[in-house]
Amino acid sequence: MTSHAIAHKALSKLxxxxxxxxIRTAAGDTVAASAITVVxxxxxxxxxxxxxxxxxLERVHAEIREAERAGALRIEWDSAAGRxxxxxxxxxxNIEALASFLNVTPQWVHIERAMQLSTPWRGQPAVDAIRAAWVRNTKVRNLGPRDAERLVEACRVLDRVRQATDAAVETPVRRLSADMFGDTKxxxxxxxxxxDELTRGDEPPVSEVEAVLPRIGLVKHPQTLLIGGRGTLxxxxxxxxxLTPPYLGIAPDQLARIDGPAPDHVLTIENLTTFNEVSRGxxxxxxxxxxYTAGxxxxxLRRALRCIAKCCSNHTRFWHWGDIDEGGLRIAKIVAASIAEESMPERILRPWLMxxxxxxxxxRQAPGSYRQIRRMVAMAEELGWCEVATGIREMPSMVEQEAISPRTPF
Known part of the structure; x- marks a missing residue:
């Protein structure tokens, strides 16, 4: 153990x-077999x-010579300065002896422990990518090998969700959290x-609870399918x-189909206030x-959207109206994927007031950052919304849906 700052710095650098x-050797990198030194x-x-x-000077020398006696290192003296x-x-x-002398847990110990803890989920691409980053001592989502318990907890959560007896019913997140960790939040x-890192695939990373949890089947409370229009559920x-005005609500997993003439238009709406205003009209x-997409x-609810889309004709026009921001465009992508029908390639989701x-x-509000605008443009282009992408690029801004006076495309 060192007490002098200079001796401690030199030994820590070593x-x-x-x-x-x-770490590089463990990662499979080619490493030269040269001596490891501090000059x-x-x-x-x-x-x-x-x-x-x-x-x-003598205090520094004394502490480093003590580390040498512990077998951690070898000192090479400057012959020109005398003995x-x-x-x-x-x-x-001996790196283990040096770590013991400094009374620290070396990083490779945390890495080896992280590899051991995450072994049950090895083979899952997202988990393997995190493990590979950690082997190189690189953090993922601000988590490093010392935080391996977080990865294990997240994998256990996903396992529990996948093992749910009824996949059509979402799991209340706070009940699950209390059951697994003794803490509802x-x-x-x-x-x-x-x-998010474990489930986002090729999508950009997000950290908002509202964006991540519903995607994997966790909800604060079960969502209700609110639907206005004509037909029989x-x-x-x-x-x-x-269906009676202004709308009806059912558990989305209970919808089997909708009978009646196919509508000319279907409009999905992100926010409840706007949905209420439009449906009453x-x-x-x-x-x-x-x-109502419930955010x-x-x-x-996605399954219910697919069910509704199957009951529509190839003449039905699908529209989406939501916030003009990253979250709103991310929701639009989910809606578009939900209504897609291989047998109807002409079916597309059109933007409304976006x-x-x-x-x-x-x-219009100022965007958070240029990076945010770039992601918004990219998502609009993925949706095939070229005019929206151009509008965001030329007029970088975000718009909350509730700020717009409600009107419809029909």
């Missing part, structure tokens, strides 16, 4: 160099060269980024319910259906 070598020069360790007190007058460099002999507070138990002559639609250039200046 340990760090040895740790980097060991006591003006460039590498100026504090040592600038010492002007023989007493201070034990000045150190030229120190050479690593642990999943929301500690695991959302790593859960047929439930899984065979019960038939006629429908009448018996409006040949349209309005659906980011959960898996069961081009900032076509909206009043008073509702």
């Amino acid at each position: 340990l760090d160099a040895g740790t980097r070598r060991r 006591f020069s003006e460039a590498k360790l100026p504090e040592y060269i600038e010492l002007d007190s023989s007493e201070e 034990f007058g000045q150190i030229s460099r120190i050479v690593l002999s 642990h999943i929301e507070n500690a695991l959302v980024p790593i859960l 047929v439930l899984t138990n065979g019960q038939r319910i006629t 429908l009448n018996e002559f409006t040949d349209a259906m309005v659906i 980011m639609p959960s898996p069961s 081009d900032p250039c076509r909206l009043p200046e008073t509702v």
Whole structure:
């Protein structure tokens, strides 16, 4: 154990160099078999060269010689300075002994522990990518090998969700969190980024609870399918319910199909306030259906959207209206994927009031960053919304849906 700052710095630099070598070797990198050293020069360790007190110099030497006696290193002395007058460099002999001498847990121990803890999920691409990053001592979503328990907890959560007896029904996140961790908010507070990393695929990383949890089947409370328009809802138990103004709500997993003439238009709406306003404007002559996505639609609500889309004709036009921001466009991508039908390649999701250039200046807000705008443009292009992408590029801004006076494309 060292007490002098200069001795501690020199020994820590030697340990760090040895740790980097060991980590690179474990990662399979080709590493030269050269000695691991710290040179006591003006460039590498100026504090040592600038010492002007023989007493201070002797204290530094004494502590480093103690590390040498512990078998951690070998000292090479500067012959020009006389016997034990000045150190030229120190050479690593035994990295475990050096770590023990400094009384620290070396990073490779954390890495080896992380590899051991995550072994049950080895073979899953996202887990393997995290393990590979950690072997190189690189953090993922601000988590490193020391945080391996977080990865394990997230994998256990996903296992529990996948093992649910009824995949059509979402799991209340706080009940699951209390059951697994004894804390109702642990999943929301500690695991959302790593859960996103494990499940996002090729999508950009996000950390918002509302964007991540519904995607994997976790909800604060079960979502309700709110739907306005004309037709008869047929439930899984065979019960038939006629849609009445302004809208009806059912558990999304209970919808089997919708009977009646296919609507000319289907409009999905992200926010509840706007949905209420639009649905109350429908009448018996409006040949349209309005659906509330409840923000980011959960898996069961996505299944209901697919069910509704299958009951529509190839002449039905599908529209989406949501916030003009990353979250809103991410929701639009989920909706578009939900209504897609291989047998109807002409079916597309059209944007409604989502081009900032076509909206009043008073509702446009400054974007958080240029990077955010680039991601928004990319998502609009993926949706095939070229005008929206151009509008966001030319008029970088975000718009909350509730700021726009409601109107519809029908």
